[in-house]
């Protein structure tokens with residue numbers, strides 16, 4: 199009877215209006231901020247700030263208006279941004295256990311299924327991270343294998359550069375060389391720079407990382423169910439990752455077939471042994487499917503980052519030839535031409551150390567780091583951040599913090615040198631982030647950067663290809679990479 203009366207009273211427009219107001223009310227109630235939640239731009243209902251860019255330049259602009267701790271809403275997800283050295287240090291170091299979790303990022307969750315080290319949480323993350331860290335330590339320290347592998351790869355890269363006549367784009371050679379270090383750790387062997395299967399994996403990897411920063415990928419993160427059915431760059435990214443996964447599964451299969459538990463050669467061998475030991479602890483996640491994603495983690499996190507940093511270094515040294523000359527003078531003084539650089543040389547080479555650190559600061563390759571979430575209810579900068587809220591620490595705002603760096607917008611190795619020309623550490627040097635989730639490949643990356651860059655500059659002088667206008671403007675995808683450039687290498 200009541201329905202009949204209502205039907206008489208409302209026409210279709212009134213019903214739709216009524217539905218809209220109901221949905222609006224639900225949206226307002228569902229997305230109401232708790233008291234003292236960090237401020238942010240006005241959020242239109244339903245979509246939030248979906249038209250606000252997620253790049254670090256937009257985030258820097260917003261922080262000028264809303265302060266070092268502010269929030270933005272994409273769809274129904276709220277993210278708190280933390281900016282500036284003081285506040286990022288407070289969040290990651292002082293409040294060590296407050297932001298140690300990863301949020302669910304639909305794009306990566308679909309690929310990694312919550313496994314791996316970089317995307318897992320809780321017990322499985324602790325166990326997998328600890329095992330990987332201790333393996334890297336064992337491989338690097340106890341067996342001295344790592345330094346030797348890098349030195350061998352430096353020779354291969356220099357030999358290859360020497361054979362090339364005329365200007366060339368060094369991108370794929372650098373990627374192959376850096377990736378080979380991770381391959382030595384996880385597979386126990388390297389690949390030839392002309393191995394088509396390996397080159398294809400590198401191409402897929404580079405493409406997937408660029409696509410992960412695309413607008414389609416960002417929209418997928420906001421509306422995953424809808425975008426699962428929509429074609430676009432995110433689908434290409436999924437396909438790229440699937441091909442990389444197949445490649446990794448083949449490597450694991452070969453290792454299983456030839457496995458000798460008494461003589462582990464690499465990470466896969468060590469992991470297979472750990473799987474047997476951990477039979478009684480299934481929560482720790484030592485399984486073959488986890489192994490696949492950890493290998494992908496290593497390949498992804500360990501290749502793009504180091505290779506991109508080396509490419510930035512070569513670019514800066516071509517742009518500032520007087521700095522390149524000083525680097526070479528230090529190499530000639532400390533190492534000379536008759537032997538290979540080794541890690542023992544590093545303490546005696548403050549200038550090159552400063553140039554590498556300044557490259558990492560200025561190149562800012564992961565401007566927004568990697569997303570995290572609040573592990574517990576937390577007060578930061580006087581604001582309340584409830585457990586489970588997504589949090590992004592703006593590393594770019596630390597590396598360019600005007601309150602810390604003397605000349606933040608200039609490439610200046612002097613940032614890392616004291617008045618006697620000795621290397622000086624800076625607390626705000628955070629390209630690897632800090633705290634519980636700090637990059638676990640930091641030591642490996644620092645070894646690679648020192649040995650590759652010193653070896654290259656020992657053997658060559660780099661100059662731009664004729665007619666090449668060098669641009670310091672990066673291409674921002676998931677990482678901040680230099681635009682492709684050509685180099686001429688002159689043997690020294």
Ligand code: HEM
Nearest residue numbers: 315316499500503504567568629630631635637638639643
């Ligand atoms: C220049 C080189 C590198 C830079 C700038 C870099 C930077 C970073 C950053 C910013 C994070 C996120 C930390 C956070 O969430 O607070 C990270 C995490 C990670 N990195 Fe690196 N990284 C580099 C090289 C490497 C290498 C060589 C490896 C290989 C072993 C690696 C493996 C990882 C892993 C597994 C994580 C996830 C850690 C976790 O979630 O517990 N990275 N890295």
